[in-house]
Amino acid sequence: MINSSRYWVQRSTATSRLGAVLGIMLLAVLISVPYWGGRAEMRLLVEVFYILALAQLWNLLAGYGGLVSVGQQAFLGFGGYMLFVFSIHVGVGAVWTIPLAGILGALISLPVAFLVFRLRGHYFAIGTWVVAEVFMLIFAQIIALGGGSGASLPVSVVRSIASSRSVREATIYWVALAVVVAVIVVIYLLLRSRHGLALTAIRDSEEASRSLGVDNFRAKLMVYIFAAFGTAAIGALIFLTKLRISPAAAFDINWTTTVIFIVVIGGIGTIEGPIIGTIIYFLLREPLADYGSWYLILLGSTAVLIMLKAPQGIWGLISERFELRFFPVQRQLRWTVNDD
Amino acid sequence: MADLLTTTNLSKSFGSLLVIDSFHMHLIEGEALGIIGPNGAGKSTLFNLITGSLHPNSGSIVFDGADITRMPAHDRCRAGIGRSYQIPHPFVGMTVFENLLVGAAFGSGRGESESYDFCAQILKLSGLLEKSNVLAGSLTLLERKRLELARALATRPKVLLLDEIAGGLTEHEVKELIATINSIHAEGTSIIWIEHIVHALLSVVSRLIVINFGQKLDDGNPKIVIKSPEVQKVYMGISVE
Numbered sequence: 296m297i298n299s300s301r302y303w304v305q306r307s308t309a310t311s312r313l314g315a316v317l318g319i320m321l322l323a324v325l326i327s328v329p330y331w332g333g334r335a336e337m338r339l340l341v342e343v344f345y346i347l348a349l350a351q352l353w354n355l356l357a358g359y360g361g362l363v364s365v366g367q368q369a370f371l372g373f374g375g376y377m378l379f380v381f382s383i384h385v386g387v388g389a390v391w392t393i394p395l396a397g398i399l400g401a402l403i404s405l406p407v408a409f410l411v412f413r414l415r416g417h418y419f420a421i422g423t424w425v426v427a428e429v430f431m432l433i434f435a436q437i438i439a440l441g442g443g444s445g446a447s448l449p450v451s452v453v454r455s456i457a458s459s460r461s462v463r464e465a466t467i468y469w470v471a472l473a474v475v476v477a478v479i480v481v482i483y484l485l486l487r488s489r490h491g492l493a494l495t496a497i498r499d500s501e502e503a504s505r506s507l508g509v510d511n512f513r514a515k516l517m518v519y520i521f522a523a524f525g526t527a528a529i530g531a532l533i534f535l536t537k538l539r540i541s542p543a544a545a546f547d548i549n550w551t552t553t554v555i556f557i558v559v560i561g562g563i564g565t566i567e568g569p570i571i572g573t574i575i576y577f578l579l580r581e582p583l584a585d586y587g588s589w590y591l592i593l594l595g596s597t598a599v600l601i602m603l604k605a606p607q608g609i610w611g612l613i614s615e616r617f618e619l620r621f622f623p624v625q626r627q628l629r630w631t632v633n634d635d
Numbered sequence: 636m637a638d639l640l641t642t643t644n645l646s647k648s649f650g651s652l653l654v655i656d657s658f659h660m661h662l663i664e665g666e667a668l669g670i671i672g673p674n675g676a677g678k679s680t681l682f683n684l685i686t687g688s689l690h691p692n693s694g695s696i697v698f699d700g701a702d703i704t705r706m707p708a709h710d711r712c713r714a715g716i717g718r719s720y721q722i723p724h725p726f727v728g729m730t731v732f733e734n735l736l737v738g739a740a741f742g743s744g745r746g747e748s749e750s751y752d753f754c755a756q757i758l759k760l761s762g763l764l765e766k767s768n769v770l771a772g773s774l775t776l777l778e779r780k781r782l783e784l785a786r787a788l789a790t791r792p793k794v795l796l797l798d799e800i801a802g803g804l805t806e807h808e809v810k811e812l813i814a815t816i817n818s819i820h821a822e823g824t825s826i827i828w829i830e831h832i833v834h835a836l837l838s839v840v841s842r843l844i845v846i847n848f849g850q851k852l853d854d855g856n857p858k859i860v861i862k863s864p865e866v867q868k869v870y871m872g873i874s875v876e
Contacts, residue, residue: 489741506712626736
């Protein structure tokens with residue numbers, strides 16, 4: 296037998312320690328934005344935060360769980376509507392509807408999973424989209440929620456967050472920041488854990504992971520429920536910033552296609568990929584948004600080019616060339632050099 | 636010694652093609668059993684039925700005293716059936732060490748951190764220790780085959796199913812592999828090995844089964860089995876030694 300002290304496992308790397316320091320500094324700066332930043336910058340950053348959080352969740356779902364859903368807008372729209380239901384009709388504080396929408400989204404994902412988990416591959420993708428369309432049609436029928444034309448959040452609900460506009464905007468900003476940080480931290484901890492081993496194995500070969508004792512179905516279901524929880528909570532947050540909801544806006548497939556674009560160009564199956572992808576998406580969008588269709592054509596061409604030239608995404612290229620890893624989910628085996 | 640694994644009347648067809656036909660076999664605890672047969676005889680399908688990758692149309696499989704015919708693949712692994720694939724299926728984006736940890740943390744019934752030492756020892760045994768922290772996607776064919784074996788061992792199997800693990804290796808590499816498999820067997824793990832390289836097989840197994848068209852053609856002492864006229868006929872007169 297080999298003495299147990301001769302082998303050990305190391306998780307952090309030089310770049311990850313540097314990354315942790317930079318990450319904490321960046322977080323400190325982001326927390327302070329409401330004290331010195333302008334209104335427009337804060338609005339933009341809130342959008343960056345929730346899009347990044349959605350991208351991380353979709354990446355977990357598709358990049359690790361192999362669940363290529365194009366129907367996450369079902370949970371996003373559902374969460375958005377839960378904000379209106381509970382803040383207007385039940386009297387829950389607007390911000391508190393965010394975790395509540397998450398819990399309800401997780402619950403509603405169970406019957407949905409029961410349906411779509413029977414489908415494989417492309418059929419799964421189409422099935423999830425159909426479910427999202429069904430959600431839209433159902434919410435369009437509910438007269439109390441404005442039916443097909445939608446509803447606005449009453450001034451009283453908006454005021455209940457905070458009476459002054461600047462405090463209200465700062466509150467929403469911090470909540471959005473907290474949501475994206477929570478999503479990234481939870482996914483990071485999940486991937487570092489034993490479950491992360493299973494999910495990464497499933498990402499690389501479902502056949503082999505099954506034959507090594509991994510319950511693929513359970514792991515996928517867990518990821519699906521977690522993604523539904525997060526996406527529904529973010530849905531409530533998004534429509535709290537928009538103050539108005541309609542079935543067409545809430546269950547718009549563009550929520551999911553935007554996120555797929557981000558994950559694919561950034562690098563699927565990594566935590567860094569969606570971060571890079573989100574930065575690229577907003578860098579392209581901000582200066583080009585005024586060019587209408589040309590902007591969409593450019594976005595599409597970028598995606599096609601990257602898929603052809605760098606299927607692992609931009610982060611895939613960078614991490615391969617420079618051996619960089621900011622989120623150390625890997626386990627490095629170390630041992631003492633003097634051998635028997 | 637008791638039977639560790641038995642299949643009774645096992646049949647599997649793909650559409651109208653009967654691939655495994657009323658197949659009976661048994662494996663005694665601690666035994667090393669070899670399986671040969673021409674391409675398309677149903678050898679890999681038999682493994683897929685035993686490991687749960689496929690489900691039979693009829694018949695039953697009993698492992699370690701329990702009927703596992705309807706058991707899902709991951710539970711069979713946890714019950715003690717380990718396998719290596721003919722075409723290696725490494726987790727390409729994980730390190731070699733992490734590949735083993737998956738098997739140890741999910742298939743062996745022990746926790747992840749309790750398995751670090753165990754996995755390190757298997758890596759040493761299979762000659763992969765120096766490659767521990769390399770991504771499995773960058774391994775050579777020989778290393779991938781070794782990883783298949785090492786990963787299956789990490790699940791602490793009672794029986795190890797090896798599917799053409801010596802295929803594509805050089806003579807020297809085959810010798811190293813045989814030494815590794817013999818030492819695994821010596822430690823008490825039962826083995827079922829499908830292999831075309833018959834001399835490699837014969838240096839490990841104590842019993843040989845011949846399959847053709849999904850049926851058992853012969854079963855017994857390897858030296859006698861390969862000399863039988865039926866086996867010679869199936870191999871069309873080509874010397875199997």
